[in-house]
Amino acid sequence: MNYLKHEVHEIAPKTWCLSEFRLVNAFLVEGEERAALIDTGTGVGNLYGVVRELTEKPLVILITHGHFDHDGGVKQFVDVPIYLNPEDGKNMHETLQMMEKMMGSSDMNVMRQYYISSRAPIRYPEASVEELLTLIPERSDSPIYDWEPITDGMEIDLGGRKLKAIHTPGHTDGEMCILDEASRTLFSGDTANVGIILMRQPDNDTKLIKICNETMKRLWDLQEAYDRLGVGHDAVTMDKQIVKDYLDLTTGLLDGSIVGAYEETGFRKGDVARLGLAELWYQCDA
DSSP states (O other), X not given: OXXXXXXXXXXXXXXXXXXXXXXEEEEEEEOSSOEEEEOOTTSOSOHHHHHXXXXXXXXXXXXXXXXXXXXXXXXXXXXXXXXXXXXXXHTHHHHHHHHHHHHSOOXXXXXXXXXXXXXXXXXXXXXXXXXXXXXXXXXXXXXXXXXXXXXXXXXXXXSSOEEEEEEOOSSSTTOEEEEETTXXXXXXXXXXXXXXXXXXXXXXXXXXXXXXXHHHHHHHHTGGGOSEEXXXXXXXXXXXXHHHHHHHHHHHHHHTSOXXXXXXXXXXXXXXXXXXXXXXXXXXXX
């Protein structure tokens, strides 16, 4: 296997996971008339080339949330409409300030280098970090891009196949899930995956846990429409049970029946609690 290329997994007919060196996932969904690319990774490697090997149809890009590891590859796609929730769009500069605090710079290539160096030894230990770093673009691109709004309930018609946008705040204010009933897959970005990060709040406020709890209630109410999640990190797909586990975990944190503890594990540090498939870093410092 060539670990210097994106890994491509066909998870359903005309539905692919494009794994950026096992660090972050994008998903490609093809209809009869056009295709949707859900997230674009960090922009390391030739995502555009991988997409064009799979489909020649016109593209639309749907960004689940405005973090650089999910929208960092948008500049590889010229004259392709990019959709982002306005809550994340208006917070773009604030998000970059957070990234600069975490990674020491808001320069895209510095962030890519930090991301690979800190994540690859854990998520892809058999790969060479030094070789992965050679795939960073020679010229750093701007993290700011033009976008069109995607909002709750919006449908994206691909021709014979429709995707539905669901607003799922928590990880960010504008986080979106994309529901594809044709493949019975909920593309969840960082709404629900192996580990959800909620940044530390002043005075340990539980506001984000409450928001996350409401999001999980809503997604679990929709469970009849999907069987699995196409997740942003650490796996390709996960069983929808993870949504129920996050619902129970956040409910327990709020009513006091579950108590987390401070940990420093890999590239994360903060208060964390676990239940079943769910791992919630609910007062996270990094």
